[in-house]
Amino acid sequence: MVLFLLAVVALAAMPWWAKTGTIRMVLELCCYIAVAQMWNMLAGYAGLVSVGQQAFMGAAGYALFVLAQTFGVNPFLAIFIALLVPAFLAVPCYMLLHRLDGPYFAIGTWVVAEVFRLVASNMGFLNAGAGMSLNVMKEYSLFERNVAMSLLCALLILLTIGGSYWFLRSRYGLALIAMRDNPVAAASQGVNVRRLRFMIYVAAAVGCGLAGAVYAMAQLRINPPSAFDPMWANVAIFIVMVGGIASIEGVLIGSLIYFIADRWFGQYGASYFVVLGVMTVFVALYARGGIWGAVSKRWDVHWFPIRRHLVYTPEEKP
Amino acid sequence: MQWFDALIQGILLGGMYAQYALGMALMFGVMRIVNVSHGDLVILLSLIGISLASNFGWGPFTVMVALVPLAIALGWLLQKVVLNKVVGDDPLPSLIATFGLSIALQNMMLQIWSANSRSLPGGGIESQSIQIGGIYVGLLPVLVLTFATALTWGLDLVLKRTRFGRSLRAASADVEAASMSGINARAVYASATAIAVGILGFAAVFQSLRSTVAPADGGAQLIYAFEAVIIGGMGSVWGAFIGSMVLGVSQAIGFRIDPGFGVLAGHLVFLLVLAIRPQGLFGKV
């Protein structure tokens, strides 16, 4: 826990110890972690398997560009206002999608992402297929931008990882874990399963939206294929499944593995993705808990102790 | 006249989608599994078919004769190696396994066949057209629709009238009770997937005859199959067939309004059905 807070501070202080290139790489890693953790909350805890979170990433990214570029809102303020867009869009999406049974829900989320992408491609307001540039960023110096990106990285991690952790340790989190283990029993214990799922869906949309907006801001350009890139679903699923589903540790491990693998083997292109795909199949067939599942089973260690022990402690710090 | 033409084109397009949707409806009905690599399998089979045709100079129907048994074998293998291990109450393992398979297949195809679009030479049938009631329609789309109708009709008959069909329906109603009646669920599952993928053997030939295929196209085919099944309503193969027609017509009409709107119109009709009739047009509540 202390390590986590130190990490967040280190992220925020990046401009004073890291080069611009490093900051960009760390930013990418932070986006992986954030998106993967949101997917983990959905699939690992709420039982909602989504392959379309890129819908909200793109929506928030576009909202940021429209606010900052078209309406001249300060981009660092715009990025927060932009988060309202995925939040509002998530509500009707969930209303429709929750009617779909288990695996069909997943494909439904993909359709929604496709709809978002196609709508963006057809809207003249968003400059259609050509996309938009965030020229207003040129008004800031490189150092100013580095400071901003670093703070956003820190915030992204604080909100997604810290937020998830806080949520899982809260009253709702306990209910959620009860729900994951046995939805029927949880419902009969007075846990409002439907409302909880809805809340997580919206929260995950906002979390992914922030990651999407930060990523788009760093890229300075946005267009429909990149904003609504299904690659994010692949990345999130790989990270969470290989790292270990239903654990924050798993997401961190998975993200690091993916990030390093991408740096080392990304040059091999297709064959690298074949290996990733086969690994995902392998995990689904033989090692559902992923790496962290195997580690924690063996040594019973937890960096983020979500399970409560019967010993009463007034403070929840480790 | 223009709209009537769009309607006809849409129905013919629906014939193509029906060939994807049947297998998906069958697998979901029996095992509650959605095979995310469904579309990628169509593309894989298409590319194999194209390679066969160019290497041996085979015509499209010879390719079909070779491809369908191959597809059946592929389906059986898929069930034995992957799906039998993930079938169960929890939808996550089967989704993840087939999702991983989809990524692996797509990229494997990319390596073998490169990202280029290819198509199957049809020896002229792709450009022939016939006149029906004052409208010229392509011979190939009519052939596609005919095959789709025959496949739907055949599958429906198999499900209703045969021993295998009864065990399939029994297993989809209650798999434990089915085993109490002596049904070997895994054998039934393997046959269901073999049939589902086998139908894709037909779809692959037609898909690569009527347009081009590239390794990355699988996702779209999966989505169309899925939309058709949901629009039509789960639980009946004719539902999937009609759903495919509705999807095809929506896309064709959308395309007439604006070429960029075609696919989107299909998605919107799907969302509309989900909003006002979530059980699908022909589904039971």
Added chain:
Amino acid sequence: MTVLSTHGLVARYGDFQALYGVDIDVAEGEAVALIGANGAGKSTFLRSIMGLMAVKPEMVRLDGQPIGGTPTDRMVQKGVAIVPEGRRLFTGMSVDDNLRVAMDQADRLGRTGGWSLERLHRLFPILKEKARTEVQNLSGGQQQMVSIGRALLSQPRVLLCDEISLGLAPKVIREIYAALPEIRAQGTAIIVVEQDVGLAQSASDRIFCLLEGRVTLTGASSAITREQIAGAYFGGSHAVV
């Protein structure tokens, strides 16, 4: 001649042990009843025999051969059939199709015996009348008849009946229980799990009472008294009559 027997049958759901060494046997043409309170392990016992719970091979014997843990469909092939708790019919399928599923499989598995659709129709005439009706539209009693018919068409040597009177009107229960003698006359051994003690006593040759996963009373149905059953049902010492 004993057909089916269990020997120290132990079964568990995860950490919870449901059966603690149960020994029960049934002979050709015999009917035994298994009684006990809710949660005593009666259904678990039947599920263990049917291969729906993990048990060791030697814990269940058919004709003396160890068969415990055999997959359910293979148990049917060996001649054990079950009328499951809650009937478990194939919804969306007609009465005829439900029955045909069992006939198909008996045929496939090479099981022969005295049961045919015609004979079943004589036993439960309503099934002929409702042949084309989808099973979810039948009354509870009719559904139970389909479920029994489906099990019989597997041509079983041992028939397991799990609470076949549950939720039915007394008249319907009598009608269903009236079919048991004809089934036994075939040489089929029957194990009935029953909540209604009086019904269990009248329909069986021997009774086994289960309490918390153990047999607490065994004896001839005609010789057992109400007091003995009450004692075995709610606890006390193991009594053999």
